[in-house]
Amino acid sequence: MLTASFRFYEELNDFLPKERRKVDFIYSFDRKASIKDCIESMGVPHTEIDLILVNGISVDFSYILTDQDQVSVYPVFELLDITEVTRLRPKPLRDPKFVVDVNLGRLARYLRLIGFDTLYRNDFDDKDLVRISSQQGRILLTRDRNLLKHSVITHGCFVYSTKPLKQIEEVIQRLDLTGTAVPFKRCIRCNGMLQPVEKREIEERLPPLTRKYYEVFWMCGSCEQVYWKGAHYGRMMELVEGLLEC
Numbered sequence: 001m002l003t004a005s006f007r008f009y010e011e012l013n014d015f016l017p018k019e020r021r022k023v024d025f026i027y028s029f030d031r032k033a034s035i036k037d038c039i040e041s042m043g044v045p046h047t048e049i050d051l052i053l054v055n056g057i058s059v060d061f062s063y064i065l066t067d068q069d070q071v072s073v074y075p076v077f078e079l080l081d082i083t084e085v086t087r088l089r090p091k092p093l094r095d096p097k098f099v100v101d102v103n104l105g106r107l108a109r110y111l112r113l114i115g116f117d118t119l120y121r122n123d124f125d126d127k128d129l130v131r132i133s134s135q136q137g138r139i140l141l142t143r144d145r146n147l148l149k150h151s152v153i154t155h156g157c158f159v160y161s162t163k164p165l166k167q168i169e170e171v172i173q174r175l176d177l178t179g180t181a182v183p184f185k186r187c188i189r190c191n192g193m194l195q196p197v198e199k200r201e202i203e204e205r206l207p208p209l210t211r212k213y214y215e216v217f218w219m220c221g222s223c224e225q226v227y228w229k230g231a232h233y234g235r236m237m238e239l240v241e242g243l244l245e246c
């Protein structure tokens, strides 16, 4: 029997059973296996890992674990400069686009609110999510760690929080979205793009008071939902400013 010593850092510990958290532990194996397979068999999805050191040297996912290796596994760093070592994640996508798991509908709406192309349907199944993410280069957001273990997924994020507002904060911080966010350019309902529209074209669809008090309107190019800067807009604006400050 061969053995290696492992230690996981920061939030990666959340994926481990209690007795393996924040301590060195011994992992036994009896056949040649890549370090990626070993780590995933312990419950940690590869999308969450940014750096693996074996005996102090950075390795990639294909490294074959050998007897007596000492392994340290680190999560995605956004703020630390680790340019000198091999980062495991592909380069961040310059124009981030998302596909969101079925139980994260509020998160999807928040992402659209700040302008990100976000596919969400409450009837996507696991196969749909994996296929859309890999074929369209969309970052898969999910709370299902097994989904992130699919090898075709190169860009994915495990969403730690269960509260929608915390979830959007988490995604903004982890992917550093503040600089690329453009609020109010996308339909929250369907992900379509908003276009300015003349009042007379949509007048008969407006509630009476809105027709009376508002002059500037946008319409979704896909589902034709009409938007204007009513009371709701003020509340949304506050929310967005709060989010993009974090």
Ligand SMILES: [Zn+2]
Residues within 6 Å of the ligand: 187, 188, 189, 190, 191, 192, 220, 221, 222, 223, 224, 225
């Ligand atoms: Zn729409």
